[in-house]
Amino acid sequence: MDEEHHTEVDGVEATWRPAHLDDRKIEIMKVHNISGGTEQDVMFAPGTDLVAARERFPALGPLWDKVRAEFWVWLSPAPHVSVSNRGEGRRWD
Template sequence: MTWRLIQNQLISIVGVHNACDASPALSFGPAAYPDLAQARELHPGLTKVWDAVRHDFWTKLIPPRASSGRQRQWA
């Protein structure tokens, strides 16, 4: 899958590719890149793909902390 971050923290969907051979399964033109919510509405059968995009987005926005074996406490 290919997505990019656009203004106001919106996820713009560029395309979805087949995992087995990387062939395009779904693509959008530059004038009509849907955000993640629109993509879910347009293609509700791809729920797992949209969930993966959301997870990827949040992982890049807020990377997981390195596990040091200690928990940090905030006051």
């Protein structure tokens, strides 16, 4: 999957996507300072997963936590409400 996502915390943005070989893993592609600070962008080697990025940059823990949370929201589709006209009311699909 080539679907890119962007997650921001405190003026730092991570670009990530579900891993190509296992879409249950997160591939980190880049970290970019969007707050105008002097920190340089960090480009990650292809295939760098969230665990390796966290180990390399532990100070970005809140960013990694939010990436993981957004990944799980993406991975788990929201339940849908269906309404029946036969008096059954609402049910969660």
